[in-house]
Amino acid sequence: MESNSYRQRYLGRKGLIVLLALLSAFVPLSMDMYLPALPGMATVFDVPVNLVNLTLILFFVFFAAGILIWGPLSDKYGRKPILLAGLMIYLAASIMCALSTDIYQLITFRILQAVGGSASSVVATAIVKDVYHSRDREKVLAIVQSMVMIAPAVAPVIGAFILSFTTWRGVFWMLASIGFVAFAGSIAYTETIPRRSDVSVPGSLGRLGVVLKNPGFTSLLALFSLTSISTMAFVASSSYVYQIEFGTTEQVYSYYFALNGIGLIMGPMIYVRLSARFDRNAIIKACFALIAISGVLVFFLGPISPIVFALCVLPATVAGVCSRPPGTSLMLEQQTEDTGSASSLMGCAQTVMGATGMLLISHDWGTGIVHALGIIIVMTGIVTSAGWLYLSGRKFIKMTE
Numbered sequence: 534m535e536s537n538s539y540r541q542r543y544l545g546r547k548g549l550i551v552l553l554a555l556l557s558a559f560v561p562l563s564m565d566m567y568l569p570a571l572p573g574m575a576t577v578f579d580v581p582v583n584l585v586n587l588t589l590i591l592f593f594v595f596f597a598a599g600i601l602i603w604g605p606l607s608d609k610y611g612r613k614p615i616l617l618a619g620l621m622i623y624l625a626a627s628i629m630c631a632l633s634t635d636i637y638q639l640i641t642f643r644i645l646q647a648v649g650g651s652a653s654s655v656v657a658t659a660i661v662k663d664v665y666h667s668r669d670r671e672k673v674l675a676i677v678q679s680m681v682m683i684a685p686a687v688a689p690v691i692g693a694f695i696l697s698f699t700t701w702r703g704v705f706w707m708l709a710s711i712g713f714v715a716f717a718g719s720i721a722y723t724e725t726i727p728r729r730s731d732v733s734v735p736g737s738l739g740r741l742g743v744v745l746k747n748p749g750f751t752s753l754l755a756l757f758s759l760t761s762i763s764t765m766a767f768v769a770s771s772s773y774v775y776q777i778e779f780g781t782t783e784q785v786y787s788y789y790f791a792l793n794g795i796g797l798i799m800g801p802m803i804y805v806r807l808s809a810r811f812d813r814n815a816i817i818k819a820c821f822a823l824i825a826i827s828g829v830l831v832f833f834l835g836p837i838s839p840i841v842f843a844l845c846v847l848p849a850t851v852a853g854v855c856s857r858p859p860g861t862s863l864m865l866e867q868q869t870e871d872t873g874s875a876s877s878l879m880g881c882a883q884t885v886m887g888a889t890g891m892l893l894i895s896h897d898w899g900t901g902i903v904h905a906l907g908i909i910i911v912m913t914g915i916v917t918s919a920g921w922l923y924l925s926g927r928k929f930i931k932m933t934e
Contacts, residue, residue, distance in 0.1 A: 543721040552718045554677045556657035558684040559650040563708060564589060565688035568772050569783040570701040578636040587640050589769060590891055592647040597884035599651030604877025605737040608730040612656045616719045619652020624712040631705035653715060658876035662865050663725040675801035675858040693787035740874040749930045750867035756920040757860035758882035760853040763913040765887035766894040767846055770902055778902060779839040789843045796847045800854030813859045814925050821921055823852035825914025832907025849910050866931050
């Protein structure tokens with residue numbers, strides 16, 4: 534499964550996978566852990582809710598921007614130096630978030646936290662391409678993503694637990710601690726890049742354009758990143774749906790969110806099981822169709838009760854993450870080099886689409902937030918289904934099994 538050229542002297546094979554999962558988990562950890570505090574933070578800072586939401590939205594925007602820079606640089610300077618630099622920024626920014634005295638300081642340091650954290654995410658994907666090949670890559674992606682999906686499942690529960698005996702500042706101290714652990718693991722990591730790029734820094738960044746000229750990669754990038762719209766629309770609205778629409782407490786909200794998190798954990802493992810019996814094309818097609826069906830259920834049945842809402846959203850969650858291992862592997866298969874740049878574009882596209890989903894759900898639809906979420910999920914399922922039916926038969930897409 535692992536190339537002999539990239540044995541990890543200190544981490545070992547299992548340790549590398551654990552590190553990859555932790556590095557890939559920075560987005561859900563940095564976001565979901567403080568979701569239960571969002572409604573209360575508006576009161577603490579005495580500011581409108583939409584201003585507090587900027588700590589979430591701008592995190593995603595600058596996470597996407599950071600990804601575009603770190604990936605090409607990792608092709609030039611190596612994975613390890615970029616990883617350590619990004620984690621140092623993340624760690625310092627997390628500490629400053631905890632020490633913020635007003636909403637504007639918090640927004641500023643959240644931006645820095647996003648820029649630093651983006652290095653870990655893009656480098657983790659590049660390392661997977663460096664070390665693993667073909668179907669083994671899909672299996673490792675599924676394992677890593679399953680471990681990663683534990684983060685959004687348990688993060689709100691941890692956040693709510695922290696809030697039970699301290700303030701939102703304690704959440705950011707916890708994130709700083711996680712950043713320190715990742716930094717320590719990255720010091721133990723052995724470099725895996727097969728060959729460093731010898732072009733200049735501007736030239737390295739210019740490789741993004743070269744990768745985008747690959748029609749197979751770009752079309753798949755546009756398609757598979759769309760699932761982030763419905764996923765992040767739910768995440769951004771979940772605390773308001775449960776705590777305001779249904780009147781649950783912060784702790785109860787975290788339990789409902791954890792139920793959805795079970796779907797996040799199950800999705801990649803379900804793909805591994807299904808891929809042993811069904812071809813990749815059929816699985817992806819079924820996943821996109823299930824997202825649309827889930828959206829219909831959310832629209833018509835979601836307003837009934839919090840448990841019904843959670844169960845209606847669950848199929849979309851499972852299907853969305855189930856499609857990620859084959860989607861990520863397919864995109865990586867389109868590129869024989871410029872892995873860092875490809876990883877950057879993948880992470881950026883998913884993040885931008887996620888921010889789009891958060892902006893969409895923040896808009897006043899006039900139909901209620903649950904109905905609005907249902908519409909967003911339905912449209913995501915319909916568009917991705919149509920897109921996959923079109924692309925799966927095109928010759929410019931490499932479909933190596």
